[in-house]
Amino acid sequence: MMKKIVNLVILVPLGIVLIVLSVANRQSVSLALNPFQPEDQLLSVAAPFFVFLFLAFLLGLFAGSLATWWSQGKYRKRAKRESRSAMRWQAEADQHKKRAEQIAGQGLAQLPSK
Incomplete structure (x- = not known):
């Protein structure tokens, strides 16, 4: 909210x-891409x-997003590493749980019945 x-x-x-x-700002302007000959029509856009x-706004938005993504790379890398570690620990815990259930099942089977 x-x-x-x-x-x-x-x-x-x-x-x-x-x-x-x-x-x-609806008037037409010319953007010259040749700083040495601004009247050159080949390298100018009207x-x-x-x-x-709008193009400057979008370029700034893209550049800011890229800079943010780049600076947060170490955190994404750490999260990926921690996720892998957590998955390994979970798999190991599941193996221990299965083994404990097997041992408990064998222990119940060996108990003398009255």
Whole structure:
């Protein structure tokens, strides 16, 4: 519930800001990829300014996600190692339980009946 409220508090205003920016920046601009000859038409892209705003936003989102994923790699590695260890311990415990049941079953069979 709290996560939904936080998402609404952050995402709704962000969405409103992006919509307002896209409506206000509809004029066409040229992005020159050649810094030495900006008038070169081969290495330039013309599009409405809000397209570049959205692309910059998505690039930042992707870069942040990648950085977070990269920095949390040691925790994922540790969780995987701990999971394997827990599975081994569980398998060993199951083997001991089966062995204890076998011994208990043999012990009951050897008890003298009255």
